[in-house]
Amino acid sequence: METQVLSHLQIEQKINRIAFQIIENNFEESKLFIGGITGKGSLLAKRILEVLSQNSDITLEFFTVTVDKQNPLNKPVETSIDVTKFENGVVILVDDVLNSGSTMQYALVKLLEVATKRIKTVALVDRRHRRYPVKCDFVGLTLSTTLKDRVEIQVENEEWKAVLV
Numbered sequence: 829m830e831t832q833v834l835s836h837l838q839i840e841q842k843i844n845r846i847a848f849q850i851i852e853n854n855f856e857e858s859k860l861f862i863g864g865i866t867g868k869g870s871l872l873a874k875r876i877l878e879v880l881s882q883n884s885d886i887t888l889e890f891f892t893v894t895v896d897k898q899n900p901l902n903k904p905v906e907t908s909i910d911v912t913k914f915e916n917g918v919v920i921l922v923d924d925v926l927n928s929g930s931t932m933q934y935a936l937v938k939l940l941e942v943a944t945k946r947i948k949t950v951a952l953v954d955r956r957h958r959r960y961p962v963k964c965d966f967v968g969l970t971l972s973t974t975l976k977d978r979v980e981i982q983v984e985n986e987e988w989k990a991v992l993v
């Protein structure tokens with residue numbers, strides 16, 4: 829049985845708020861790299877990028893980060909653009925749900941292969957069940973759940989919702 833925790837409208841509001849927080853925290857920057865972890869993270873990053881582009885003159889560059897979420901050490905973490913482009917740049921890393929921090933941690937290790945100016949993290953839902961020392965800078969919703977619960981972001985016909993399963 830699933831319980832809806834965020835409707836499409838609520839998710840859109842959270843995306844807008846996150847985008848404006850990013851603008852406020854980077855008003856002095858001329859360029860931002862917005863990266864999504866493959867899957868729902870990249871869909872969320874694209875949506876945030878759309879809001880950013882409509883409300884800011886900051887140059888934006890989108891990229892994806894591919895991490896094997898089940899076995900992150902079995903395959904190398906890859907980015908859709910060369911990581912050397914991030915040097916001295918501001919990177920925003922986006923994922924849909926932050927749980928243990930494992931996926932975000934492996935993605936961050938890849939981004940740290942070069943000296944960036946700053947890296948900030950975004951999650952639509954933060955469950956706070958950390959096994960890794962990952963902090964999320966911009967969060968749509970912090971949700972207390974049991975370890976057995978799973979939060980899932982569902983996208984169907986461009987309608988988003990977050991459910992507890």
